[in-house]
Each structure stands twice: as C-alpha cells, then as structure tokens.
Amino acid sequence: MIFGGIFSHPWAERLGWTLIHFLWQGLAIAALYVPSRLLLRGSKPGIRYIVGCVALLAMLAAPFVTWIALRPAAAGLPDASRPQVATAAVPTPVPLPASVRSVIATTPAPRFLPWIVFVWFVGSLTFSLRLTGGWLIARSARSMMTRLAPPEWQRRFADLAARIAVARPVRLLVSARVDVPAVVGWLRPVVLVPVGALAGLPPEQVEVILLHELAHVRRHDYLANLLQGIAEALLFYHPAVWWISSHVRSEREFCCDDVAAAASGDVLNYARALAQLESYRRPAFALGADGGSLSGRIARLLGQPRPIAPGSVVPSVTAVTLLLAAGAYGVSAQSAAHPAFAVASIKRSATPFDPEHEPVGAGYRPGGRFIATNMTLRLLIQFAYAPEHTAHSMPLAASRVVGGPAWIDREPFDIEAKPDQQAGVDRTWLMVQTLLADRFQLQLHRETRELPVWQLTAVRSGLKLPPPKDVPCVSFPPGTPPQQMRGKVDCGYVGVAPTGEGLRMRGDKVHISDLLRELSFTLDRPVLDRTGFDGEFDLSLNFSPDDSLAGLPQGFGGPPIPALPNLFSALEQQLGLKLVPAKGPVEVLVVDRAERPTAN
Secondary structure, three states: OHHHOHHHOHHHHHHHHHHHHHHHHHHHHHHHHHHHHHHOOOOOHHHHHHHHHHHHHHHHHHHHHHHHHOOOOOOOOOOOOOOOOOOOOOOOOEOOOOOOOOOOOOOOOOOHHHHHHHHHHHHHHHHHHHHHHHHHHHHHHOOOOEEEOOHHHHHHHHHHHHHOOOOOOOEEEEEOOOOOOEEEOOOOOEEEEEOOHHHHOOHHHHHHHHHHHHHHHHOOHHHHHHHHHHHHHHOOOOHHHHHHHHHHHHHHHHHHHHHHHHHHOOHHHHHHHHHHOOOOOOOOOOEEOOOOOHHHHHHHHOOOOOOOOOOOOOOOHHHHHHHHHHHHHHHHHHHHOOOOOOEEEEEEOOOOOOOOOOOOEEEEEOOOEEEEEEEOHHHHHHHHOOOOOOOOOOOOOHHHEEEOOHHHHOOOEEEEEEOOOOOOHHHHHHHHHHHHHHHOOOEEEEEEEEEEEEEEEEOOOOOOOOOOOOOOEOOOOOOOOOOOEOOEEOEOOEEEEEOOOOEEEEEEEEOHHHHHHHHHHHHOOOEEEOOOOOOOEEEEEEEOOOOOOOOOOHHHOOOOOOOOOOHHHHHHHHHOEEEEEEEEEEEEEEEEEOOOOOOO
C-alpha cells in the first residue's frame, strides 16, 4: 500500500495532527476577525486591508506553531532494531527507535491520518501548480505579443507615476494577450494594457485606470498577491482561509480605487472608467483594475449603500459546524494521546541502589498495572523508552540516555501504578512515560552525537552460523517472559543468561537483526550489520563475563573464566563473526530536566 511508505512515517502523523488542529484554529481566528470586520465597516479600506492581512498571516503561522509544539518527533527514522548498512565513506546515523517520539508519549496514530496527509499533499500540490502556472503565464505575457506604448503615453505614464510617488521604474506595454490593464512583476514591474485601449477609451479614463495600476505597483501588491496564493495553496481545505482571502483582495482594490480617485480629482470620471470595464474579464494571473465586484466598487465610490451579500460576514453554518466537530475531535484525540494512570505511588527505596544484591526490575502486569522495584530514574527512562514493548523487549541502552542531575543514577524508587481500566502493554508503557513527565518533571530531547559503535563483520574464513532446526515457532503475549515449550521454540528471541560456568547467549531461528539487538544491549553500544547475511540461524554462544559487558545487570558479572573465551573471541570462534570498533553519529536521549518526584 502507498501508506506503508512515506505517509506512514512519524512526521506524517505529526503533520496530520497539525492539519486537524488548524480546523479549529482557523475557525477561532475567523471568529476574532468577524467583529473587527463589522466594527471597521465604515473605516478606510486600508485599515480593513491590514486587519485582513493580519488574520491571514495568523492563519498561516498557526500550523507552523502547532508543528513546533508537537515536536520532538522521530521523523522518518528507521527502527533501530534493524540498523542500516552504510559505506565507510558516508557514515549512517544510528537513530533512536521510532517509538521514542516525544517527552509525553503518543498513542498509535489513527488510520485516517495518512489519508489526511495524502489528500492535503495532493490538494496543496494542485493549487501550487495552478499558482505556478499563473506565474509562468504572467511572466510570458511581459515579452510575448507586446510592444512599447506610444511615446505620448509613455510621457503621460511617467507623469502619473510621479504624481502618486512611484519611485521605481515601471514600463507601459501594449499587449495582445490581456483584456484589461494589469500589473505583472514585482522587482521589474510592467503595466500591460490591451490593444486599442489607449485609443478606444477617453484619455481621462485611461489615465485614472493607469493610476489604479500604478497604485498596485507602489503598494507591492503583485508580491502580496503571490504570497496570498501560497497561503491559499497550503491551507486550501479551510473555508475561512478563502473567505478572509477574498476580503483581502477586495480591500486591496478599494485601496487602489481611492488612490486613483484622489489623484485624478474626479470620482465620477473614475466610476465611468470602471463601468467601461464591466464587460471585460480579468486574467486570473494578474492584478487588474477590476479586481473584486466592479458594481460594488462603483457603488462605494459614488457613496451608494451596498447590501451585505449572503455569506459575506461569516462562512455558512454547515461549514462552521463541520469545522467545529473536526476541531473538537482533534483536541480530544490529542488529549487522549497522553494516557495516564488513575493511581500511582512513588516512594524512595528503603535501601541504597545496589542491583547486585537487591532486586531490581520494572514491568507490566496483566490488566495494565506497573511495578518498579529499586529503580533509578535513568533505568526507568531506559525501560519506558525501550525500542519495543513485547515479550522480547529490552530497555534502551544506557549509553543512549545522557545528561540529567547526578541523583538520577543513584537514588532508587519503588513505583506501583494502576489504570482506571484494562490496558495493554503498549498503552501501559505510554502511561509510564506520562507518569515520569508529570511526577519527575522529566523533559527530554533527541540529539545526534559522535559516539563509539561496533560493526559486525564476517571473518576471512567465512560465517559459521548453524542452520536453524525445523521446529515450530510459538509467540508469547506481550509482557510475559519467554518460556520453554516442548517441541516448540520462541523464534527470533535472543537472550543472555548465566549457566553456572560463564554466560550463554542463545536463540532459535534468529536473524542478524535479532543478534544485533542483543549485542547492542549487552555491550551498551550500537552495533551495525556489515555481514550481508539475511537468512535464519540457531544461536548458542558460550563466553566468559568481563568488563566489556557494560549493558548487562551487575549480577551477570564476575571474574573472567580462563577456560572460556570472552564475547569477542566467542563470536569469531563459534560463529565466524567479528566486532570491529568504529565511530559514527548516534542519536541519544538527552535529559533536559528532572526533579525528585512529587508527593503521592
């Protein structure tokens, strides 16, 4: 499916929520704009124009603010459990797991979010292409089928520009491609007039129309109209955007009408000139003299009352209702995306932190209970932000959680928390993340640092990976420990356990990615695949404990056993694999803030 790719990445979920939130945000901005529109109905169009532009800019800024507020997100990062192959010349960053998305956890994205992003992308692309096409047509109109206006009109045009203080040079061209006068360009603007207009209309009417176009040049309206088109393309799906944008275009024309009428000194003559353009159709790409409703503009110039057209004050009731419903869903859904325990007890452990002699652990209990014993905050972070939460899950490597005050490594806590209803393992760990943020005031961000890594390669003599036995696989429910079942194996699970004579790493029907995951945890350092092997194999690796096993609990340690090789030698001798030290960009979780927990 198309949504199994780019539109299913974490950044797409973030964008989807941003688009949903703008439904109510745009409506709120429009609701603030309505009373100002009514209060300023009798004021100058320049003031109403500024208010409309401010409202439109606020609408354009709202999604960007929301996007920033929803950070940090793992935008398009691959799962760290399957590191990517990279060449030696171009290091591949080792990302945090895609599940590590933000300080406050988020629930899995609703299935409709990729569709929302896809529809927005198609619609925005369509309107952007339309805007680009109009810009290209306008650009070509400057040079195709055009000629300079007669010298006498060139002189008149220069005098008119000086009259309204247009400082920039502006050319007057006669064009066979336009029906009405139009401004094209911003840095080097030209005014295009249709063939026959200079001779077909009375000179005094041509002058006031040219004054109108020069007013557009003085106000930089061509650029403003282009930026307005960009806002419409990005926010095309919101009716309030088009509603306010239409007001901005109308007020822009009113402003230029007032400049032209004041400069000519004859409002009636200008109204007659506009009436001559009533039957003309203005090209969509240009800022012509007849923007908006010509009849309304003429009535305004002559001081006649203008009836309020239906829908000119507020969008339709149906549109408002739909936007409110969609916006309310966005707010409620995002609120629901931060699940929390109903009851939680956090106590300082009675004994000092000593994982070698005191029980240490954190885990999910059926129904959604969470129990932690003698756990420091750093360990809690490692468990809460684990790459996955399943029967095979392991905490995030200690080296990938950095920063924070010294007490988060030495002060242990006992935690017991219960939800208000049954919860699965994934939701329970999301509630743990919320608990850490609420009670410990935990704040995190992601950062890329140059850190040591291991590269797993094949030895020169080749791989010695034992072929998998033909044994049925069995899957265990999330949150339950793997079990030995007669005649069946837990395929893909790799674990390390003491044997009484050293340590053993074993697994059945595993892939290289499963071994990488366990090695990364055991060595407390990212391990990248350079083997090129993509098949299955059985794993039984016997080795001696030593100081290199920094990721294993201290209870797995002990003095080296001379009769057994260390992990590095065991990999080479028993599996034909070699760990090569290297350095590369690695994503880590940085603790920005942590406070001792609040009272229960």
